[in-house]
Amino acid sequence: MKRGGADDAFGQLLWDCHRGADVAELIELDDGYLEVATTHCKTYFSDFEEWSVQERTAIKFARGRVLDVGCGAGRASLYLQKRGLEVWAIDSSPLAIKVCQHRGIKRAVLLPLERVAGLGTARLDTVLMFGNNLGLLGSYEKARRLLPRLHGLTAPTARIIGTTRDPYVTKSREHKEYHRWNRRRGRMAGELRLRVRHKKLIGPWVDYLFASEPEVRRIVAGTGWRVERIVRRGAEAQYAMILEKY
Secondary structure (H helix, E strand, O other): OOOOOOOOHHHHHHHHHHOOOOOOOEEEEOOOOEEEOOOOHHHHHOOHHHOOHHHHHHHHHOOOEEEEEOOOOOHHHHHHHHOOOEEEEEEOOHHHHHHHHHOOOOOEEEOOHHHHHHHOOOOEEEEEEOOOHHHHHOOHHHHHHHHHHHHHHEEEEEEEEEEEEOOOOOOOHHHHHHHHHHHHOOOOOOEEEEEEEEOOEEOOOEEEEOOOHHHHHHHHOOOOEEEEEEEOOOOOOEEEEEEEEO
C-alpha cells in the first residue's frame, strides 16, 4: 500500500482503521489546543443503521448524480452506490481515496472541493457534505465563493445536503475561549483552523466552519441556494441542512 505522503495523517488513520487497528483521531487547533475526537475512527466506516438520525433522514433527499465531498472512507458513497445512484467520491487525502477504492467505490477521485470543476462530469444533481462537511466551506468569504461555483456545476433542480454543528451548543470552556479569540481576530466564532495528527504524521492546516442555523442562512443568501429544510434532534449540536437551487 503506497502511503499518501508525509502529511496525510487523516488518510493514514483511515487506512490503519481499515486494516483493523484501534486508533483515535487527534485534532489540533491553531491556538495549540489538542483534542481526541469523541467518535471512534470506525465511525468513518459505519453502516446506515449506525448513522445519526439527522444523517439517516437527510440522505433520503439524495438523487441523481451525486458528488460526495470529503468522502473519507466512503460510507455515504457506498450506501448511495448500493441504492443505484451514480456517485463521485472526492477527497483531498490520497489514502482516503485508496481506502474508498479498496472498499469498492467505483468513482473515487483525489480532488479538493475548490477544484471540483476538474471532474468534467455532466451536471450534478446532489452535492453531499456529510460528517459535518458543510464545514469545508471554510469561512463566510470562502463559502460565498464556493456556493456560486457549485451552482454553475449543478442541474437546475440540484440540492446540497450537508451536516454541520452549531458551535454555540457547547459547555466546553476551551471552545468558548476559542470563539472569543476568533471574534477578536474578526472571524466567525465557529471558524476553525485545524489539522489532524496521527502517530508521527501531522496533516496540513484546514479551514473548517461550524455555524448556527441563522449564520448558514446569512451565508447562503444571494448565492443561488436557499435553505429548504433543517433536520435537528432536540438540543443536539449537529444538524442537517438541505439547500435547494433556484
